[in-house]
Amino acid sequence: MLWLVKLSLQLLDPFWDAGYKGIDFRTQSSLKVGSVLKSDCQTPTATAPSSKLPDYFDTTLGWYAGPTATGPSPWLAQTNAAPFVGVSYIPNTPLETQAPIPGNKHGYNIFERLGHMSPYFPNPRGFGVHEYPVPPGANVTWLNMIHRHGSRYPEVTGNELRLAQKLTDAKGKYQAHGALSFLNDWRNVLGAEILVPVGKQQLFDSGTLHYYQYGHLYPNDGSKIIARTTTQRRMLESAEYFMAGFFGLGWTQNATLELVIESKGFNNTLAGYKGCNRTSWDIGGKTSREWAETYLQDAHQRIRGNITGGLDWTLSDTYSAQTLCAYETVAVGFSHWCNLFTYEEWEAFEYSLDIAFAAGTGFLSPIGRAIGIGYVSEVLARMQHHVLSSPTALINTTLDNNTVTFPTQQALNLDFSHDSNIISILVAFGLTQFAEYLPPTRILPEREFVMAYIEPFAGRLDIEVIQAPAPINPSRSVAVHELYEDGPPTSYVHFVLNQRTVPLGKSLKECGNRDDGWCEMTAFLEVQKVQVEKADFEWACFGDYEMPEYGTVSDGRPPSKE
Incomplete structure (x- = not known):
């Protein structure tokens, strides 16, 4: 019977590879609209539309989709270093957020300190006003x-992916010790750009x-x-x-x-x-890097001290290690990079992102x-x-x-x-x-x-x-x-x-x-x-104006035309 099952699976392989994967089960609207002006909505000649819908209502075309690299499947049951003491990890949550963070005396969640990379949570303190219900009759x-x-996943141009490639290329040329020992067996599990x-x-x-x-x-x-x-x-x-x-x-x-x-x-x-x-991302990026050079010195020396051999670890790599914590966690559920940094360093990391976006x-x-x-x-x-x-x-x-x-x-x-x-x-x-x-x-x-x-x-x-x-x-x-x-x-x-x-x-x-x-x-x-x-x-x-220095703009507008 086993040979029969194997034969059946072999016979099904071409169907799965060539047929089933190409089937799109999503239904389409029958809504019809007029012609599209080329000035705003022209499309490249890539493939023919899958229906008679206008391009902007057809979700099957895939044009202008951006990079779509997928990482390997998560395996948190195998890779998670839990159980940690605490209750923040519940299998159906599904991220492991209970990693022990040095200096985290009050049990704060560093995953609410990752700036725009934080998994969604409601603002815990509000924006300075109480919440009121809609009055009766309104x-x-x-x-x-x-x-x-x-x-x-990270963007294809992200520094965290550059660090991942750097570590992959240097495999076997260095040894990691102490809290960084995981790096000896580490591999990149990240795709790019997609959910x-x-x-x-x-x-x-x-x-x-x-x-x-x-x-x-x-x-x-x-x-x-x-x-x-x-x-x-x-x-x-x-x-x-x-x-x-x-x-x-x-x-x-x-x-x-x-x-x-x-x-x-x-x-x-x-x-x-x-x-x-x-x-103006250059303005925000430059200022954010200046702040990183201040707050990351101790972490940088800790990490460098745990690496021997042929790996030129830079301060930029130390910063990218923090972003790897954020992206690995949401990609596969858990990241060893997270507990390399103290809670104060995570607060400072968040602030670096605030600077970048405020100026960006x-x-x-x-x-x-x-x-x-x-x-x-x-x-x-x-x-x-x-x-x-x-x-x-x-x-x-x-x-x-x-x-x-x-x-x-x-x-x-x-x-x-x-x-x-x-x-x-x-x-x-x-x-x-x-x-x-x-x-x-x-x-x-x-x-x-x-x-x-x-x-x-x-x-x-x-x-x-x-x-x-x-x-x-x-x-x-x-x-x-x-x-x-x-x-x-x-x-x-x-x-x-x-x-x-x-x-x-x-x-x-x-x-x-x-x-x-x-x-x-x-x-x-x-x-x-x-x-x-x-x-x-x-x-x-x-307009033809010189890009201002950080801190000279406060109202979201460039210098006046005069």
């Missing part, structure tokens, strides 16, 4: 969500959470909503897993997914930095506002129920000037983007509570700009519109019968970043000092007109 009537993709398993879970979980929060906003007339993502594979899959969590596996009956090309030369507000002719696309960047202002314009247009026809600020007018691809009456708006792009969107909205200067010589412990709190993997910004039958008392601690003031029906805007309210009045004075952090919609729309003008997209992205 209703959440509209949502605009912009969601970061889930945990992924890791827990990244898919994060988006599915978020879709389920959002259904519980906003399921009533889905139209009950049987029509589909339009959701948007980009053509990158991790972006497409993030949207699909979210939709499966929100609607179930048959989500294509409820939503049509619109793919906006993510590549240089294409207008795309979900990846605005691709269309800006300027970048945040308020300390001369293009911070410009990159995000196109998306802000889209949100404002949705709020006011009109399309966008002006080809400015990276707006794809082929899509945004058509109510089929840019619905204006949709109460549930779901978009998917990247961390640096969402940071710029917060800047473009004028949320100056995140604008503080981050000195590269010391940590600001009470700073508002903490990447792990603002944009961890699967971070999300939910913008709600709340309609009330009368003005709501800005002092929410009053008795129930005093919640409403005399006046006409009033709408409010509520920003929720990673499940915590962002108080709009703290940054936009026109919104007032409300306990709940909300802003009257009329005031919000009026103040956002000023924010759009402040961005000065053309000058910021294409």
